[in-house]
Amino acid sequence: MIVFFFKKALAFLKKDFLNESSYKWSFVLQFFSIFINVGVFFFLSKLVQGPSTKYIAEYGGDYFSYVLIGVAFTSYLEVALNSLSKSIRNGQMVGTIEALLTTQTELPTIIISSSIYSFLFTSIRILSYILIGIIFFDMNLTGANYFGAIIILFLSIVTFSCFGILSASFIMYFKKGDPFSSFLSSLNWLLGGAYFPTEILPQWLSFLSYVLPITYSLKGMRLALLTGAGFQQLSHYIIILLIFIVTLLPFSLFSFSYAVRKAKEDGTLIQY
Amino acid sequence: MKSIEIYNLYKQYPKVKRYRDIFLHPFKKDYIKAVNGIDLTVEKGTMLGLLGPNGAGKTTLIKILATLVLPTSGTVNVHNYDIVKHSRKIRKIIGFVTADERSFFWRLTGIQNLEFFATLNNLSSSETKRRVHETLEQTELTEAANMMFKDYSTGMKQRLAIARGLLCYPDILLLDEPTRSLDPFSAQKLRHFITQKIIQKLGHTAIIATHNLHEAYEMCSHVAVMQDGVIIEHGEKNNVFRNTITDTFLLTLSHSSPDINFGNIHEITEHKILNEHTRTYSIITENIEQVLHTLYTSGVSIIECKKEQMTLDDFFISIIKKNGKSS
Numbered sequence: 236m237i238v239f240f241f242k243k244a245l246a247f248l249k250k251d252f253l254n255e256s257s258y259k260w261s262f263v264l265q266f267f268s269i270f271i272n273v274g275v276f277f278f279l280s281k282l283v284q285g286p287s288t289k290y291i292a293e294y295g296g297d298y299f300s301y302v303l304i305g306v307a308f309t310s311y312l313e314v315a316l317n318s319l320s321k322s323i324r325n326g327q328m329v330g331t332i333e334a335l336l337t338t339q340t341e342l343p344t345i346i347i348s349s350s351i352y353s354f355l356f357t358s359i360r361i362l363s364y365i366l367i368g369i370i371f372f373d374m375n376l377t378g379a380n381y382f383g384a385i386i387i388l389f390l391s392i393v394t395f396s397c398f399g400i401l402s403a404s405f406i407m408y409f410k411k412g413d414p415f416s417s418f419l420s421s422l423n424w425l426l427g428g429a430y431f432p433t434e435i436l437p438q439w440l441s442f443l444s445y446v447l448p449i450t451y452s453l454k455g456m457r458l459a460l461l462t463g464a465g466f467q468q469l470s471h472y473i474i475i476l477l478i479f480i481v482t483l484l485p486f487s488l489f490s491f492s493y494a495v496r497k498a499k500e501d502g503t504l505i506q507y
Numbered sequence: 508m509k510s511i512e513i514y515n516l517y518k519q520y521p522k523v524k525r526y527r528d529i530f531l532h533p534f535k536k537d538y539i540k541a542v543n544g545i546d547l548t549v550e551k552g553t554m555l556g557l558l559g560p561n562g563a564g565k566t567t568l569i570k571i572l573a574t575l576v577l578p579t580s581g582t583v584n585v586h587n588y589d590i591v592k593h594s595r596k597i598r599k600i601i602g603f604v605t606a607d608e609r610s611f612f613w614r615l616t617g618i619q620n621l622e623f624f625a626t627l628n629n630l631s632s633s634e635t636k637r638r639v640h641e642t643l644e645q646t647e648l649t650e651a652a653n654m655m656f657k658d659y660s661t662g663m664k665q666r667l668a669i670a671r672g673l674l675c676y677p678d679i680l681l682l683d684e685p686t687r688s689l690d691p692f693s694a695q696k697l698r699h700f701i702t703q704k705i706i707q708k709l710g711h712t713a714i715i716a717t718h719n720l721h722e723a724y725e726m727c728s729h730v731a732v733m734q735d736g737v738i739i740e741h742g743e744k745n746n747v748f749r750n751t752i753t754d755t756f757l758l759t760l761s762h763s764s765p766d767i768n769f770g771n772i773h774e775i776t777e778h779k780i781l782n783e784h785t786r787t788y789s790i791i792t793e794n795i796e797q798v799l800h801t802l803y804t805s806g807v808s809i810i811e812c813k814k815e816q817m818t819l820d821d822f823f824i825s826i827i828k829k830n831g832k833s834s
Contacts, residue, residue, distance in 0.1 A: 243627060333607070334605065337573050340627040502520050
């Protein structure tokens with residue numbers, strides 16, 4: 236069973252790579268944009284110096300490292316949030332979902348496998364961000380707790396995938412206007428702390444940021460990578476992310492199976 | 508042996524509500540009946556033509572069999588497996604061939620597309636290689652295997668869809684309008700290819716949904732005619748067509764010829780004056796020789812007598828007349 240899953244996931248990965256790389260100009264341009272983005276963050280960080288860095292003192296006080304990790308990982312979590320619903324929507328629009336559903340592969344495997352390429356590509360992008368930051372812009376990750384960062388990353392991906400599954404359920408049934416990805420995505424960028432610490436927000440907005448899992452993901456990730464925080468310091472963030480998962484996962488899986496059944500009953504599985 | 512058994516099958520889709528109805532009747536549900544009580548059995552090795560106009564319910568029935576749509580009520584068994592409870596097992600038995608060319612990945616080659624779908628059908632790596640090679644050969648696409656799908660002609664795309672349907676040795680093939688959007692020559696070629704090289708050679712049970720009367724006649728051993736979600740005629744092809752089809756002929760008379768008194772020619776079941784100026788008539792008869800003889804002996808001079816192909820409309824009208832139903 237697991238072997239079949241990996242084989243199928245690999246088949247999707249190969250198919251998506253072949254498809255994406257056949258658009259040669261766009262494929263090359265995506266890598267080029269990584270350099271541009273890192274450069275923008277570097278020069279932006281020149282503006283954020285002196286007293287204003289007191290807000291990020293707990294993460295080492297370097298705004299460039301702060302924003303690079305914030306933006307890189309928020310993009311990563313966006314993939315977890317959006318890729319499932321995008322793969323359904325894309326399959327419905329392009330017309331491949333019907334053919335996929337008549338194979339001996341269940342819909343959840345199809346959806347999860349369809350998002351692997353996005354995850355892998357974004358991972359490469361994030362690694363490139365960090366490598367460029369270290370090589371060209373003196374980003375310092377020598378004392379990082381990489382293992383802690385990986386745990387935070389894994390829990391964050393699962394948490395965001397729960398929202399992703401809810402978003403996919405919505406797209407499966409209503410086809411358009413999914414509130415999870417668009418609304419949550421905007422909130423993540425505004426209140427999650429990708430560009431600035433949530434402490435500078437007015438108190439009522441700052442309170443809202445504590446309801447969002449991204450706040451804990453980014454704080455935990457920055458502490459692990461920029462200050463080398465140990466598991467005791469990270470445990471607070473790990474527990475909160477686990478609570479999100481325990482609450483959201485059963486609900487999102489139930490919603491998805493309900494949406495698939497309803498779509499099959501209504502004959503709208505492949506409609507868009 | 509029965510391949511497919513359908514009992515009392517109903518399928519209704521919810522109607523999309525207008526804003527006005529959402530506000531005025533928020534809890535009222537309206538439905539469109541797509542399949543309205545079908546009983547049908549398909550014996551192993553049969554090639555059944557599912558014939559009917561647009562909206563008759565053919566595609567819904569095919570999609571129910573392909574496990575893409577759940578029935579509202581009724582029983583559908585494929586090789587004794589219930590379609591709702593054992594959909595995964597049924598997908599092993601069925602090869603679904605859709606005419607929709609969008610169901611492929613356009614920027615992948617034919618071989619890459621087939622390899623991808625073979626993996627999703629749980630074929631091992633060695634089996635995948637072998638089956639892809641075999642099905643490409645069966646569908647005469649070996650030479651085009653490394654061409655991107657987007658560069659295929661419509662006929663090649665349809666053949667690749669058949670290759671995909673054959674990948675995991677299905678016992679039953681479901682073909683949804685396989686010659687749609689093909690020119691008459693390519694359609695004829697594909698029909699011949701499906702019947703001679705696929706169905707007869709490999710011995711599949713097949714259901715082909717079509718609104719093309721001649722396609723059903725040419726390809727199938729049995730025919731089920733659908734209208735408004737019900738099967739109005741079902742049986743062996745020759746029986747259905749023999750009981751239904753009466754030949755239509757176009758007669759053109761010379762200008763000097765006297766008028767025909769159709770009332771006196773009992774072999775003519777129906778007639779129409781198509782063009783008074785050119786003196787062209789359309790007549791429906793089972794005995795054209797007798798009609799021509801009667802006309803000749805009454806002094807009518809015939810310039811041309813042409814047999815017309817019966818249209819699907821004529822066929823349905825005949826069947827409805829025969830069944831005493833009106834649509």
